[in-house]
Amino acid sequence: xxxxxxxxxxxxxxxxxxxxxxxxxxxxxxxxxxxxxxxxxxxxxxxxxxxxxxxxxxxxxxxxxxxxxxxxxxxxxxxxxxxxxxxxxxxxxxxxxxxxxxxxxxxxxxxxxxxxxxxxxxxxxxxxxxxxxxxxxxxxxxxxxxxxxxxxxxxxxxxxxxxxxxxxxxxxxxxxxxxxxxxxxxxxxxxxxxxxxxxxxxxxxxxxxxxxxxxxxxxxxxxxxxxxxxxxxxxxxxxxxxxxxxxxxxxxxxxxxxxxxxxxxxxxxxxxxxxxxxxxxxxxxxxxxxxxxxxxxxxxxxxxxxxxxxxxxxxxxxxxxxxxxxxxxxxxxxxxxxxxxxxxxxxxxxxxxxxxxxxxxxxxxxxxxxxxxxxxxxxx
Amino acid sequence: xxxxxxxxxxxxxxxxxxxxxxxxxxxxxxxxxxxxxxxxxxxxxxxxxxxxxxxxxxxxxxxxxxxxxxxxxxxxxxxxxxxxxxxxxxxxxxxxxxxxxxxxxxxxxxxxxxxxxxxxxxxxxxxxxxxxxxxxxxxxxxxxxxxxxxxxxxxxxxxxxxxxxxxxxxxxxxxxxxxxxxxxxxxxxxxxxxxxxxxxxxxxxxxxxxxxxxxxxxxxxxxxxxxxxxxxxxx
Numbered sequence: 001x002x003x004x005x006x007x008x009x010x011x012x013x014x015x016x017x018x019x020x021x022x023x024x025x026x027x028x029x030x031x032x033x034x035x036x037x038x039x040x041x042x043x044x045x046x047x048x049x050x051x052x053x054x055x056x057x058x059x060x061x062x063x064x065x066x067x068x069x070x071x072x073x074x075x076x077x078x079x080x081x082x083x084x085x086x087x088x089x090x091x092x093x094x095x096x097x098x099x100x101x102x103x104x105x106x107x108x109x110x111x112x113x114x115x116x117x118x119x120x121x122x123x124x125x126x127x128x129x130x131x132x133x134x135x136x137x138x139x140x141x142x143x144x145x146x147x148x149x150x151x152x153x154x155x156x157x158x159x160x161x162x163x164x165x166x167x168x169x170x171x172x173x174x175x176x177x178x179x180x181x182x183x184x185x186x187x188x189x190x191x192x193x194x195x196x197x198x199x200x201x202x203x204x205x206x207x208x209x210x211x212x213x214x215x216x217x218x219x220x221x222x223x224x225x226x227x228x229x230x231x232x233x234x235x236x237x238x239x240x241x242x243x244x245x246x247x248x249x250x251x252x253x254x255x256x257x258x259x260x261x262x263x264x265x266x267x268x269x270x271x272x273x274x275x276x277x278x279x280x281x282x283x284x285x286x287x288x289x290x291x292x293x294x295x296x297x298x299x300x301x302x303x304x305x306x307x308x309x310x311x312x313x314x315x316x317x318x319x320x321x322x323x324x325x326x327x328x329x330x331x332x333x334x335x336x337x338x339x340x341x342x343x344x345x346x347x348x349x350x351x352x353x354x355x356x357x358x359x360x361x362x363x364x365x366x367x368x369x370x371x372x373x374x375x376x377x378x379x380x
Numbered sequence: 381x382x383x384x385x386x387x388x389x390x391x392x393x394x395x396x397x398x399x400x401x402x403x404x405x406x407x408x409x410x411x412x413x414x415x416x417x418x419x420x421x422x423x424x425x426x427x428x429x430x431x432x433x434x435x436x437x438x439x440x441x442x443x444x445x446x447x448x449x450x451x452x453x454x455x456x457x458x459x460x461x462x463x464x465x466x467x468x469x470x471x472x473x474x475x476x477x478x479x480x481x482x483x484x485x486x487x488x489x490x491x492x493x494x495x496x497x498x499x500x501x502x503x504x505x506x507x508x509x510x511x512x513x514x515x516x517x518x519x520x521x522x523x524x525x526x527x528x529x530x531x532x533x534x535x536x537x538x539x540x541x542x543x544x545x546x547x548x549x550x551x552x553x554x555x556x557x558x559x560x561x562x563x564x565x566x567x568x569x570x571x572x573x574x575x576x577x578x579x580x581x582x583x584x585x586x587x588x589x590x591x592x593x594x595x596x597x598x599x600x601x602x603x604x605x606x607x608x609x610x611x612x613x614x615x
Binding site for chain 2: 006007008009010012013014017020024218270273274276277278279280281282284285286287304372374375376377
């Protein structure tokens with residue numbers, strides 16, 4: 001019991017000494033904390049943002065059809081006729097085949113592209129439109145206003161806005177314009193019986209690949225896009241973009257790391273002398289290391305907590321103003337949205353091990369080297 | 381209290397393996413019984429400080445052995461030597477070697493931290509020592525603000541915090557005027573009465589000739605050249 005109390009008391013003295021030692025080197029430690037915290041902030045921001053976007057993409061695609069079939073003519077995407085849909089209905093494992101109408105419309109007024117879509121479930125009366133929040137913002141339009149678009153034949157179509165989609169769905173619907181099927185066909189000049197593409201519902205995930213093969217056999221002039229492929233593409237795109245951010249930053253991060261390493265690992269003459277004094281008055285090498293471990297641990301942990309907290313607030317509170325232009329893609333109508341807080345535990349652990357452990361090693365090795373030397377040599 | 385120190389054929393070389401190697405201590409055989417005040421005397425470079433560091437476990441001899449109360453201590457593993465520095469030897473360095481930036485009080489308590497002495501008793505002991513050395517009013521003062529005499533008494537209090545049987549002081553009066561030197565010898569006299577073994581190095585006649593000194597060991601070029609023991613009567 002007494003041994004245990006003595007051990008606790010000893011630890012308390014070591015922590016006290018570590019804190020007072022940090023306070024004595026205030027300038028140096030503040031500098032290290034800022035550099036270290038900034039490094040963690042940058043890395044954590046990119047990690048948080050990437051995984052949140054990947055998560056959002058996953059959520060969006062969760063409702064998407066398992067297979068999309070598009071017709072190809074001379075290597076280009078072309079409209080697909082209704083009889084192609086009939087050819088697919090007989091494939092085993094396919095529950096439903098639907099034709100989709102969607103496309104892009106360039107609006108010279110705001111110099112941006114809109115995504116026009118006919119909702120599969122219908123529900124939009126001819127002459128009306130439902131618009132996304134970014135589009136409403138760009139055009140300064142609200143409910144009840146008229147929205148004019150120039151059609152394929154040069155005529156202007158006027159839509160009455162009946163709904164502006166809520167902000168929460170902005171990532172998916174920022175530039176969206178939902179219209180009735182007849183309006184869509186008239187605007188783009190698409191004849192009845194033709195669709196932009198077909199969607200297939202395949203409830204059993206294990207059958208998706210087989211169904212895709214059968215689709216290609218039945219319709220040799222088409223291409224098949226699987227939902228899993230889209231998810232993988234999104235992941236790859238966001239990973240690629242995060243690399244795109246980290247690559248030019250890596251120089252700065254590397255410089256930061258070298259600075260932190262050098263400042264942390266270099267023992268000043270005063271520090272060497274202090275270690276010599278502590279050893280001379282009876283401290284063991286382990287005691288000196290323990291104090292320095294507390295010092296480095298407190299500094300690196302507080303910088304890590306500060307960096308990750310700031311990154312969390314930057315990404316999920318402020319919607320990552322420093323990263324958004326690159327990570328979201330290049331667009332005119334940027335969605336204005338808040339990401340769902342999404343933190344990947346394994347990534348955090350990796351970040352922790354990549355930042356805290358090298359720092360501890362950088363600080364402890366020179367201390368250990370000084371502490372194993374006889375005190376008379378250290379102080380000479 | 382214990383503290384019988386014995387040196388057998390002790391040699392210490394610096395810059396080993398280099399052309400400028402030299403023997404700071406070159407074949408010392410010496411027995412220092414427990415209790416009493418011994419002064420290592422000799423000119424600068426005679427090996428006094430090196431010999432004290434070898435006795436106090438701050439360094440290891442290149443050759444020979446150091447014994448404490450019959451046990452060889454020069455070849456002990458580092459943790460045991462650290463324990464001896466902590467609890468058997470108290471060291472007062474020539475330049476005091478106090479930790480800058482800390483208060484007098486914190487400096488005095490440093491050697492007790494690894495033992496885990498309960499804070500209250502450690503604090504009381506530190507305050508008692510500081511009061512005893514006339515530093516009661518300087519407890520919270522920073523080391524940088526101390527005078528030479530105050531710094532030395534702080535170093536003395538630090539050396540005694542774990543109540544060691546052997547006190548080693550290297551050139552204790554080198555940075556003091558005569559009045560402070562006499563005050564230091566007064567403290568030495570008190571510690572001797574407590575039964576401690578005191579080993580001092582000094583080429584200051586004031587110390588060498590002081591009544592409190594029991595023995596003067598003369599060194600030159602790392603060798604023993606004289607050993608003068610004083611009887612009660614001669615003092």
